[in-house]
Amino acid sequence: MLERVHLEIIDALDRTGSLTRAADQLNLTQPALTHSIRKLEGLTGATLWQREGRTLRLTQAGQHLLRSARQLLPGLQETEATLQAYGTGKRGRLRLGVECHPCFEWLVGIINGFLQAWEDVELDVTRQFQFDGLQALQERAIDLLVTPDHIPRDGLRYQSIHRYELQLLTAADHPLAGRPHIQPQDLAAETLLTYPIAAERLDVYTRFLNPAGIQPRERKIVETIEIMVQLAAAGRGVSTFPDWLIQRHARTSPVTGIRLGSSGIQKELYLVCREEDREIPYIQDFLERSRA
Numbered sequence: 001m002l003e004r005v006h007l008e009i010i011d012a013l014d015r016t017g018s019l020t021r022a023a024d025q026l027n028l029t030q031p032a033l034t035h036s037i038r039k040l041e042g043l044t045g046a047t048l049w050q051r052e053g054r055t056l057r058l059t060q061a062g063q064h065l066l067r068s069a070r071q072l073l074p075g076l077q078e079t080e081a082t083l084q085a086y087g088t089g090k091r092g093r094l095r096l097g098v099e100c101h102p103c104f105e106w107l108v109g110i111i112n113g114f115l116q117a118w119e120d121v122e123l124d125v126t127r128q129f130q131f132d133g134l135q136a137l138q139e140r141a142i143d144l145l146v147t148p149d150h151i152p153r154d155g156l157r158y159q160s161i162h163r164y165e166l167q168l169l170t171a172a173d174h175p176l177a178g179r180p181h182i183q184p185q186d187l188a189a190e191t192l193l194t195y196p197i198a199a200e201r202l203d204v205y206t207r208f209l210n211p212a213g214i215q216p217r218e219r220k221i222v223e224t225i226e227i228m229v230q231l232a233a234a235g236r237g238v239s240t241f242p243d244w245l246i247q248r249h250a251r252t253s254p255v256t257g258i259r260l261g262s263s264g265i266q267k268e269l270y271l272v273c274r275e276e277d278r279e280i281p282y283i284q285d286f287l288e289r290s291r292a
Contacts, residue, residue: 004076006040007069009033010048013056014066091120094282097142098125099133099149100269101195102225102245106162107146110289114282121282137272144286145272148203157278161290162269164242166203167257169228169249171235174256181259184212191237192216193228203267204240208260229253242267 005026012022023030041048046061058066098104107125115123126142133145134153150158168187170177176186187209199205199219209215220237222228228239233253241249246257271290277283 001043002040004073005036006065007073007076009037010058010062010065011069011073013049014058017055019056092280092282093122093124094144094286095124095126095142096286097133097136097145098127099145099147101127101197102242103146103269105225105245105248110286114286114289117285118282134272137274143273143277144283146269147272148267148269150268150270155275156272157275159271159273159287159291160268161271161287164244164267164269166240166260166265166267167243167246168260169232169239169241169246169255169257171233172250172254172256174235174238176238176258177256179258181262181264183261184209184214187216187238188214190216191218191220193220193222193231193237193239196221196223202240203265204260207265229255 008026009022009028012025013019016022016025019030019033023033026033028036037048044061047059048062048065049056049058051057096107098107111123111125114121133142133147134151134156136142137145137156138153152158168176168182176182192204194202194204220231222231222239225241225245229249230253231237232239233255240260241257243257246255249255250257271287273283273287278287
């Protein structure tokens with residue numbers, strides 16, 4: 001019954017003072033404008049304006065509609081602009097899932113620049129999944145996933161953003177330090193510091209220890225990178241980090257990196273999104289920033 005055009009007509013009529021100027025402002029013909037209002041009057045039984053000579057006077061019903069127009073139109077215009085911003089990818093919400101614990105340090109620089117460039121895009125970052133990250137992506141619980149694992153699934157697009165080598169982190173004066181590489185049996189007497197992740201998802205187990213049938217003397221769970229580095233620096237255990245992260249911490253802490261096996265463990269970091277979302281401008285920009 002009541003449509004937005006009725007609100008716009010009564011508002012324009014009050015602002016311009018004439019049917020002709022109101023019709024011009026709304027890009028309507030005067031007959032179309034009059035017909036629209038007459039139709040509303042016929043449906044409601046309320047007269048909205050009356051002619052007094054060459055002028056129009058709003059009735060009480062017309063005044064009520066005008067007050068409603070002044071209250072509702074700004075909200076409708078704001079909602080419309082917001083929807084257009086969503087539609088053009090200038091506004092939205094980016095939910096970023098991270099399966100790579102060391103990547104939080106790497107992400108900081110990207111996130112800072114992204115937030116400055118996309119002021120109207122909300123960003124949520126999580127690593128606590130009720131299910132695995134890829135499932136979270138498929139179930140639309142997140143929009144982008146940072147992961148070191150390439151597991152192809154229908155409807156998902158992988159983008160390689162970084163190659164690195166997984167190395168052993170030890171104190172600079174550790175007995176293993178200085179070797180060109182170590183073998184699995186070298187960790188049999190060590191305390192292995194790891195993130196709170198199942199062993200079957202840790203490369204040091206799946207690609208290094210398990211194939212050789214070796215287990216560390218003890219596995220100790222540590223929540224943060226900073227504590228893990230300090231424990232390793234103090235000789236309280238060893239861990240595995242990306243080579244770039246070891247190099248960064250070696251500048252300020254007495255730690256070093258050692259290759260795992262003669263060939264090393266080469267890894268890639270990926271950003272994964274749904275195929276249908278990869279053209280959304282702010283997702284596209286995050287992908288570009290990550291690649292750079």
